[in-house]
Amino acid sequence: MPAIEVIGLQKIYRRAFGRRGQEALRGVDLTVPEGCAFGLIGPNGAGKTTFIKSILGIVQPTAGTVRVLGGSPEDPRIRARIGYLPERLHLPGAWTALAFLRTVAQLKGLPPDPAQNKRLLERVGLAEAEGRRIGGYSKGMRQRLGLAAALLGAPSLLVLDEPTDGIDPLGRVEVRGILQEEVRRGTTLFLNSHLLAETERVCARVAILAQGRVLREGRLEELTRHRPQWIARFSPGHDEAALEAAGFRRGGTAGLYHLEAEDPAVLNAALDKARGAGALLVELKRDGQDLESVLASTLGEAA
Numbered sequence: 001m002p003a004i005e006v007i008g009l010q011k012i013y014r015r016a017f018g019r020r021g022q023e024a025l026r027g028v029d030l031t032v033p034e035g036c037a038f039g040l041i042g043p044n045g046a047g048k049t050t051f052i053k054s055i056l057g058i059v060q061p062t063a064g065t066v067r068v069l070g071g072s073p074e075d076p077r078i079r080a081r082i083g084y085l086p087e088r089l090h091l092p093g094a095w096t097a098l099a100f101l102r103t104v105a106q107l108k109g110l111p112p113d114p115a116q117n118k119r120l121l122e123r124v125g126l127a128e129a130e131g132r133r134i135g136g137y138s139k140g141m142r143q144r145l146g147l148a149a150a151l152l153g154a155p156s157l158l159v160l161d162e163p164t165d166g167i168d169p170l171g172r173v174e175v176r177g178i179l180q181e182e183v184r185r186g187t188t189l190f191l192n193s194h195l196l197a198e199t200e201r202v203c204a205r206v207a208i209l210a211q212g213r214v215l216r217e218g219r220l221e222e223l224t225r226h227r228p229q230w231i232a233r234f235s236p237g238h239d240e241a242a243l244e245a246a247g248f249r250r251g252g253t254a255g256l257y258h259l260e261a262e263d264p265a266v267l268n269a270a271l272d273k274a275r276g277a278g279a280l281l282v283e284l285k286r287d288g289q290d291l292e293s294v295l296a297s298t299l300g301e302a303a
């Protein structure tokens with residue numbers, strides 16, 4: 001059973017007097033396997049937050065079906081198994097973090113567990129600030145508190161909209177560690193982040209959304225390494241013609257060569273030939289793309 005299953009999701013925001021407004025989602029199909037760390041990426045206005053709100057039952061779809069954890073997002077029993085960190089977090093400034101967690105736990109129908117709430121604050125790095133009023137928190141501290149609230153009750157699905165927004169670089173490493181721990185525990189993670197390096201480090205599958213449509217979706221390795229290309233560097237003095245005869249194409253920089261080889265046997269045969277011709281290999285790496293270039297090329301192709 002997938003954690004999230006969305007078919008033909010369309011959302012049109014109506015304007016005043018029932019006038020047709022903005023079509024934020026234009027028939028999205030997306031399946032998120034249970035236990036998967038899934039990243040949603042795309043430019044501003046792509047429909048990412050609308051998608052997230054639709055799978056949480058906050059936004060009412062115009063058309064299409066949404067199933068979350070095998071049920072409807074409107075079902076309170078399903079909702080109780082979802083932890084959500086919204087993009088814009090509204091926190092009661094006069095409260096302490098502990099009072100806030102106590103109330104959120106109550107709203108989620110969880111039994112009171114002050115020790116667990118303290119442990120959660122410790123986990124997100126807020127132990128020392130637990131008794132301070134939230135109004136005096138920095139942006140990063142507020143995000144951490146939002147994350148603690150999302151983690152309350154050990155949810156089966158964590159939906160995080162820009163979780164590291166405002167969090168300093170070392171704090172992001174801590175948050176990433178928490179998310180990875182959750183995934184190891186079996187939690188499904190649905191992450192929307194503009195920090196692509198973050199998505200790349202945490203997520204196993206990624207979908208690219210633009211103008212309300214999914215342009216690409218797949219395993220991170222499939223998206224980032226779609227060409228089986230290798231970059232080899234040979235020491236100076238090699239025989240260029242022999243390397244080309246072995247299948248290597250000269251790159252832009254002296255000594256750098258490209259080789260397309262899906263099968264490791266082909267790669268090794270080419271290297272054997274090159275070495276047989278006296279070339280000395282000094283570096284070999286797979287020519288993968290990072291998520292940023294995958295996003296740029298996907299958006300470029302779609303334009």
Ligand SMILES: Nc1ncnc2c1ncn2[C@@H]1O[C@H](COP(=O)(O)OP(=O)(O)OP(=O)(O)O)[C@@H](O)[C@H]1O
Pocket residue numbers: 013021022023024042043044045046047048049050051
């Ligand atoms: N409540 C709303 N009423 C009308 N239009 C809306 C509403 N919320 C979003 N939109 C529009 O729907 C489109 C998608 O917005 P959405 O916030 O889902 O995008 P996003 O991908 O999350 O963007 P960002 O990365 O900037 O947060 C945009 O054109 C936006 O202006």
